[in-house]
Amino acid sequence: xxxxxxxxxxxxxxxxxxxxxxxxxxxxxxxxxxxxxxxxxxxxxxxxxxxxxxxxxxxxxxxxxxxxxxxxxxxxxxxxxxxxxxxxxxxxxxxxxxxxxxxxxxxxxxxxxxxxxxxxxxxxxxxxxxxxxxxxxxxxxxxxxxxxxxxxxxxxxxxxxxxxxxxxxxxxxx
Numbered sequence: 804x805x806x807x808x809x810x811x812x813x814x815x816x817x818x819x820x821x822x823x824x825x826x827x828x829x830x831x832x833x834x835x836x837x838x839x840x841x842x843x844x845x846x847x848x849x850x851x852x853x854x855x856x857x858x859x860x861x862x863x864x865x866x867x868x869x870x871x872x873x874x875x876x877x878x879x880x881x882x883x884x885x886x887x888x889x890x891x892x893x894x895x896x897x898x899x900x901x902x903x904x905x906x907x908x909x910x911x912x913x914x915x916x917x918x919x920x921x922x923x924x925x926x927x928x929x930x931x932x933x934x935x936x937x938x939x940x941x942x943x944x945x946x947x948x949x950x951x952x953x954x955x956x957x958x959x960x961x962x963x964x965x966x967x968x969x970x971x972x973x974x975x976x977x
Contacts, residue, residue: 815899911965
C-alpha cells in the first residue's frame, strides 16, 4: 500500500523518531526499576477507589497470553519485538513525511523494546498499573483490568494513532 506524502513542511528526521522511542524505553525502564525496588511480587498500594499500584509479572503477552507456556515464549516474544522494531525503522525510513504514522510506530517500537528488555533481564514483563471498574466485572474478576505498564500504554497509544492515521489517509484519498 503506497502512502501519500503528508501536507506541509519537511519531514522530521529518523533520529527524532528514534529519540522518541528511546524516551519511551527510558521512562518505561525507570518506572519498572522503581516498582521492583519498592514492591515485592504481589504487593498492592491503593491510590484511589479505582486505581492501584501493584507489582505483577507477566511471562506471556497481552492479557497473559501464553504465560503458562514452558518458557519458550520469553524468547519468542523478545525476538518478535526485535524483528518488529527492525521493520518499524524500515517503515519510518520509507514514509518519513507521514508524521502521525511515524509517531505511532515510534510509540509502538519504544513500548515493544521496553518489554523486550524486561523479558531479557527478568524472564517476564513488570506490570504495575491496575484499574478497577465495575462494568468490567463480566470480563475480569472483580472488575480489575489486567495490570500493565508504560510500555503497554505507549503500544496502545501507537495503535490508536495508526488507526487514526489510516482513517485520515482513506478520507484524503476519497
